Amino acid sequence: MTTPSSNAAAPGRFGPYGGQYVPETLMPCLRELEAVWLAARTEPAFLAELAELQADYSGRPTPLYRARRFEAACGGRARVWLKREDLNHTGAHKINNCLGQVLLARRMGKARLIAETGAGQHGVATATVAAWAGLRCTVYMGEVDMQRQEPNVRRMRLLGAEVVPVLSGARTLKDATSEAIRDWVTNVADSHYIIGSTVGPHPYPTMVRDFQSVIGIEARRQVLEKEGRLPDVAIACVGGGSNAAGLFAGFVDDPVALYGVEAGGSALGHSAALALGTPGVLHGSFSYLLQDDDGQIVPAHSIAAGLDYPGVGPEHSFLKDTGRVTYDKVDDAEALTAFGDLCRLEGIIPALESSHALAFCRRLLGDEAACARLLATRAAGPDAGPLVVVVNLSGRGDKDMHGDAGAQQDGGAHGQAR
Amino acid sequence: MGRLGDLTAALRAEGARPVVPFVTAGFPTDDACRGALRGVKDAGCRLVEIGVPFSDPVADGPVIQAASQRALVQGMTPARSLELAAWARRELDLTVVLMGYLNPVLRMGSERFAAACATAGVAGLIVPDLPVDEAAGLRASLHAAGVDLVSLVAPTTDAARLQLHAAHASGFLYLVSTTGVTGTGAGAGDGLEAYVARVRAACTLPLYVGFGVGTAAQAARVARCADGAIVGSALLRKLEHIADEPAARAATSSFIGELAGAMAAAGDGTRDASGKGDHS
Numbered sequence: 296m297t298t299p300s301s302n303a304a305a306p307g308r309f310g311p312y313g314g315q316y317v318p319e320t321l322m323p324c325l326r327e328l329e330a331v332w333l334a335a336r337t338e339p340a341f342l343a344e345l346a347e348l349q350a351d352y353s354g355r356p357t358p359l360y361r362a363r364r365f366e367a368a369c370g371g372r373a374r375v376w377l378k379r380e381d382l383n384h385t386g387a388h389k390i391n392n393c394l395g396q397v398l399l400a401r402r403m404g405k406a407r408l409i410a411e412t413g414a415g416q417h418g419v420a421t422a423t424v425a426a427w428a429g430l431r432c433t434v435y436m437g438e439v440d441m442q443r444q445e446p447n448v449r450r451m452r453l454l455g456a457e458v459v460p461v462l463s464g465a466r467t468l469k470d471a472t473s474e475a476i477r478d479w480v481t482n483v484a485d486s487h488y489i490i491g492s493t494v495g496p497h498p499y500p501t502m503v504r505d506f507q508s509v510i511g512i513e514a515r516r517q518v519l520e521k522e523g524r525l526p527d528v529a530i531a532c533v534g535g536g537s538n539a540a541g542l543f544a545g546f547v548d549d550p551v552a553l554y555g556v557e558a559g560g561s562a563l564g565h566s567a568a569l570a571l572g573t574p575g576v577l578h579g580s581f582s583y584l585l586q587d588d589d590g591q592i593v594p595a596h597s598i599a600a601g602l603d604y605p606g607v608g609p610e611h612s613f614l615k616d617t618g619r620v621t622y623d624k625v626d627d628a629e630a631l632t633a634f635g636d637l638c639r640l641e642g643i644i645p646a647l648e649s650s651h652a653l654a655f656c657r658r659l660l661g662d663e664a665a666c667a668r669l670l671a672t673r674a675a676g677p678d679a680g681p682l683v684v685v686v687n688l689s690g691r692g693d694k695d696m697h698g699d700a701g702a703q704q705d706g707g708a709h710g711q712a713r
Numbered sequence: 714m715g716r717l718g719d720l721t722a723a724l725r726a727e728g729a730r731p732v733v734p735f736v737t738a739g740f741p742t743d744d745a746c747r748g749a750l751r752g753v754k755d756a757g758c759r760l761v762e763i764g765v766p767f768s769d770p771v772a773d774g775p776v777i778q779a780a781s782q783r784a785l786v787q788g789m790t791p792a793r794s795l796e797l798a799a800w801a802r803r804e805l806d807l808t809v810v811l812m813g814y815l816n817p818v819l820r821m822g823s824e825r826f827a828a829a830c831a832t833a834g835v836a837g838l839i840v841p842d843l844p845v846d847e848a849a850g851l852r853a854s855l856h857a858a859g860v861d862l863v864s865l866v867a868p869t870t871d872a873a874r875l876q877l878h879a880a881h882a883s884g885f886l887y888l889v890s891t892t893g894v895t896g897t898g899a900g901a902g903d904g905l906e907a908y909v910a911r912v913r914a915a916c917t918l919p920l921y922v923g924f925g926v927g928t929a930a931q932a933a934r935v936a937r938c939a940d941g942a943i944v945g946s947a948l949l950r951k952l953e954h955i956a957d958e959p960a961a962r963a964a965t966s967s968f969i970g971e972l973a974g975a976m977a978a979a980g981d982g983t984r985d986a987s988g989k990g991d992h993s
């Protein structure tokens with residue numbers, strides 16, 4: 296595993312962001328986790344075991360697929376490559392992180408895994424690696440998310456995990472995370488908390504990025520094979536920021552324009568911590584978040600349960616401030632349109648989370664001036680052919696089909712008949 | 714250092730084993746909360762902890778979570794929590810320690826928050842999601858304003874970390890009784906005496922045990938080995954269905970009075986047995 300330069304002045308810090316803001320009870324355990332992870336990440340036996348699991352269990356490398364009909368629908372100005380994380384075992388990038396962390400949990404002698412989940416993809420991935428390793432597993436999930444991502448609740452239970460409904464707050468990902476932390480504080484002796492994104496106290500943001508960097512490392516190699524050069528643009532959706540951090544890890548030291556796409560939500564609210572939030576402390580780290588004047592956390596909203604979170608990983612806050620990554624937002628309606636586009640144009644049902652990245656791709660490529668600017672300023676030079684864009688297709692959308700996304704598609708074709 | 718340290722040192726010198734009640738600002742109602750603080754005074758307490766409600770209290774169990782949520786819905790804010798603290802100081806001559814999560818403090822700004830504490834007469838601050846490793850900045854602001862930052866120690870805290878706490882803590886050392894959130898666990902688990910002795914060997918500050926201490930028996934057990942007991946969830950549970958000031962006052966003074974009595978009796982026992990005050 297290689298890790299891009301984090302520019303961190305201190306371990307666990309990305310500029311001013313990051314840190315370890317957790318109850319004292321957890322501090323010794325964070326130290327142990329950091330030590331075990333730092334030892335493992337350069338150890339050949341660990342890396343070999345992880346690589347074998349990635350290949351034989353999860354199905355890596357995932358393909359880099361050129362979406363020709365989608366790129367035509369985007370205006371024909373670019374070649375659009377999808378990094379097919381949806382083809383991983385369990386259907387999303389979340390398994391990359393879980394495979395790494397379950398190996399660490401085993402080294403620490405933990406008997407039980409704890410996870411929070413929004414979309415259910417991280418919960419399914421954690422339940423999966425728990426079954427694989429023979430560990431007990433408890434997943435916290437907001438009651439609202441249990442309803443809107445019901446197929447994943449059944450998957451987790453089938454895999455032997457206990458799914459605990461969370462009834463506090465907005466009953467979504469933030470509340471599930473708080474409840475998972477409370478379990479962890481209580482059961483820290485025998486339980487490892489697999490945080491599902493690049494959030495939480497150090498070492499999680501760096502460690503999760505490390506385990507997700509396989510996305511960007513593969514994508515870089517694949518695009519070089521297929522295009523003979525680096526892409527001009529890479530795009531990923533941002534909830535906590537793990538699939539984006541994984542993709543960007545492959546390109547952050549290259550002259551590639553990076554875009555992170557947050558959930559713009561609807562009239563009900565949004566989840567755009569980077570675009571519209573202010574820095575503060577939530578769930579263990581200092582980062583941009585949605586808060587009011589008194590420092591109370593403001594509930595987020597997104598049609599995509601996996602993006603419906605008022606915080607974001609601390610490294611993204613740093614990359615926003617430095618300007619290395621451009622963060623923008625896509626609202627519920629645009630994401631739903633992109634969801635439908637990909638289904639009908641490519642035969643691929645994307646997760647609603649990933650649909651935010653696809654929608655942004657379409658918006659960017661539809662903006663003639665922006666494309667002209669990208670062509671003029673790109674490293675390959677203005678005459679190197681059309682723009683080359685990589686979009687991270689972080690997960691598949693089966694989980695979304697019975698909700699708004701499924702209804703919208705159905706309504707489009709058969710609305711009158713119902 | 715601050716007045717908190719003066720008071721806890723004086724209490725120790727007297728051989729007192731105080732019970733430190735915890736109330737959430739604005740819970741169960743503004744009036745009943747003031748009633749509870751009057752009840753604290755009636756029970757003979759000199760030290761009280763006031764919780765500043767936060768939307769996402771990860772160190773708290775269901776009782777304090779619910780109390781915080783209700784107080785927020787009823788309009789409690791950090792600024793109004795500080796006003797309540799000032800009132801308890803002024804009207805009741807209580808020494809107040811605020812317990813609040815980090816984000817509202819950062820939102821106000823460490824220096825502004827420290828100054829507001831000083832103005833309100835707050836003696837100390839407890840921040841459950843700020844470990845000693847990250848506390849230097851806030852501690853400096855508080856100390857400049859004459860306010861103590863109370864350090865929390867847990868059963869998982871090892872010898873090296875105890876040294877860190879001993880080097881930085883002031884006022885008293887808060888011993889989290891079990892690995893867990895507030896209001897859960899036995900409050901004085903199997904290893905309590907050994908745990909307190911281990912911390913005592915590393916740190917000279919008075920040791921106050923909290924998280925899950927809620928019965929007279931538990932409080933007495935704490936009094937036999939430590940210097941004080943902090944009682945939160947058990948008190949809030951008594952207040953849940955009360956809305957008016959006199960009832961909250963009576964419920965608090967009777968419950969806290971019972972715990973204080975049990976602690977005093979247990980503390981006297983230790984003094985009689987050793988022939989002198991434990992720490993004189």
Ligand SMILES: Cc1ncc(COP(=O)(O)O)c(C=O)c1O
Nearest residue numbers: 492534535536537538601648690
């Ligand atoms: C498919 C998919 N993509 C993206 C996300 C957002 O998480 P992150 O920003 O950590 O990649 C989720 C979260 O549940 C997800 O399931």
